[in-house]
Amino acid sequence: MVTLADVARHAGVSASTVSYVLSGKRSISAPTRERIQHSIDTLGYRPHAGARALASSRTGILALMMPLRTGLHVPVTTEIAMAVTTTARSHGYDVLLLTGEEGPEAVRRVEGSAIADAMIVMDVGRDDPRLPCLLAAERPALLIGLPTESAEAADTAGLDCVDLDFEAAGARCVEHLSGLGHTRVAVLGEPSAVHERGTGFAARTLAGLRAAAGTHGVGLLHRPVDGTYAAVAAAVTRVFEERPGTTALVVQNEAALEPLLALLRHQGRAVPEDISVVAVCPDQVAVHASVPLTAVSVPAQEMGRLAVERLVRRLAGETPRGTELIPPLLTARASSGPAPSDSVPTEERRGRGGR
The missing domain is CATH 1.10.260.40 (lambda repressor-like DNA-binding domains)
Known part of the structure; x- marks a missing residue:
């Protein structure tokens, strides 16, 4: 040796x-x-x-706090974690992964033991109880996500944040559908548990959807949903009972996408001839769906990379705290099209002798 x-x-x-x-x-x-x-x-x-x-006085370690909570879509968070790990190694750092739901105690343990040079915190909620500890910590910390419903509020709190601009993402979905003539849109959102704990990205997407719907004169109905076929079927049934003229669905729940597409096929509703579907999800999910999905991409790899690069600059004393939001990119694919002239499913029209 x-x-x-x-x-x-x-x-x-x-x-x-x-x-x-x-x-x-x-x-x-x-x-x-x-x-x-x-x-x-x-x-x-x-x-x-x-x-x-x-x-x-440096450990060469970054702590990544990724609590595995109810309603969390593991593939997306795993992709972020992999990007964090890969980027950290390129800068000479190893990553300590913390997956427990310990809240402020985990922050205090990392800070008190000096086991890591900096912290990256995921699954950030509204008024997240970890924030006071992070703000008081001597070591740099960065959030992947915003703890409030607006970037401006996060800036005034002196936090360092990286995220997709989910408000703009929600607005982009409505703008796309409105441009295709859709005036009645339903949103299948994250599970109730995600909304109940005030997770920032879900609230911000919904805020963007609602604001754009008001601007474009689109009727909007929101329903949280779990990712099982039964839960999706129940939610979609309620949607069409409450809004029979619904012609488009916006989905912000990766686990619900394939159950939804299977359900629509079973009901004889053609996508996009009878109903358009727009998702907020990673590109690989959208591209490989049974119907290629029009989607706003969740740039998981870019979020992980930016988080590490900002922290490395912070450790070198180069970058002040602030919020960096990634602009949303919507890619039109096979799942969205012009609003149908009536809401009768294609198979039912064929049964009447239509084409």
Whole structure:
């Protein structure tokens, strides 16, 4: 095993000089630094993590708080976590994953133990109880998500946030459908548990949907739904009972998408001839659905990457706190089309002798 003393002998310097180069505690001339780095690379020296942490007051670890709560869509959060891990490694950091629902206690434990240099916090809720601890922490923290229903409120709280602009995403869905002539739209949203704990992205999407519906004269009906076939069937039945003229569905619940498409096929409702479907979901979900979905992409990889890059800059003292919202991108695919002239399903019209 290569030691620090081996590096010093190879570079022709003292062990303390190598230590100063590694810790950055003293200014060492560029030629000497280059010679030591060449020796490190040639010999394959890897500083001991504990010694490196003691020398630099840094652990080389980022803590990712990703509580696995009811209603959380695991594939999306996993994609974000993978992007965080990959980007962190490219900057020389490892990631400590925390999945428990410990709330403020988890923040206090990470902060008090100095086990990580910074924290990334996911599944942020309205008035999230972890926020006071994060704001008081000495180590940088970043939220993937907003703890309020507007970016402006988050800015005034002095938080550091990265997220999709979900308000604009909701508005974009309504604008797309309104442009196709749809005036009655129903929203199948995240499960009730997500709304009840005030998760920011769900509330902000709904706010954007409602604001755009008012602007464009679109009647909007919102129903939270679990991702099972039975739950989707019950929700869609209620929608058509309450709003028989509904011609489009906006879905912000990845788990509900395939059950919905299967249900519509079973009911003889053709997509998009009888009813249009627009989703807020990752591109891979939209592209590989049984009917390619018109969708606003949830850029999970970009969110994870931006979170780490902002934190790395914060650790280097380069970036102030603030909110960075990713503009929504809607891609039109096979699931949306012009509003039908009547709400009778295609199969029923064919049964009457229509085409």
